Amino acid sequence: MAGKIVADQLEHSTAGSLDTQFVVNGSAKAWMHETHATVHDSLNVSSATDGGSGDTVMNFSSAMSNTNYANHGGGFEASIGTNSGYMAYHAGQFDSDNKTTTACNPRKGFYTSSGGFGDYISSTVVFGDLA
């Protein structure tokens, strides 16, 4: 490390100031853009595991401190008049059972009478506390 600054606040000459707690707590701790476990770009993702149709496990490089982190996603490739994706976490709800400190399991699907899951280009972002 070239250097380290310990400070509680950043102040811009014209744009105002910001407590550094917002930098630490407000920054996304992980994100990925992927298609069926093929990661196109990411932060703090060691790998993505293919769990089946529409089921991708996002494995963190650096673990979260607990499972209370917020994860959300979207951005599916679709067009009007075709099946369009949406993010679901098993049965379309957030399911903490699918979150650990080292991985989360966002599932994405499409809304049909059978409620099928499908593989779409998707994005997931995680906010919370690093271990």
Next chain:
Amino acid sequence: MSTILVNTLTGTSTAGSIAVTGEGNSTTTNLQQGLAKSWVNFNGTGTAATRDSFNHASLTDNGTGDFTLAYTNSFGNVNYASSVYTSIDAVAGFNTSQFGSSTKAAANIRVTIGYDGSTNGTLTAYDTAANEMHLMGDLA
């Protein structure tokens, strides 16, 4: 309390990479990678208009439920992560609101917004008032 007076933060070893110590004091996260590079809240009904935004240059209404949002500063590639939230109003009374990003470029993204009223997975285009998007990725 200490305050740093600064207009630009730049890494010493790598200009675009600054480490921030995480909450647990044991690991670091990358400041630049963890910041949203663009976000926007816009109204898609009537004359589409942006309510508030960051790194957002323009909003183009291409038709019902079809919008192009351009960035002030472009991304370095098209692999950025996009999340869009939209809420179909109660009057519509349909099952779910959905969206797709059918066209993504470094300088803009085209999103389609609609609902699935028949539970068959077919998206019907719709203009709604509540649309929010944020983007994570690499700036050019």
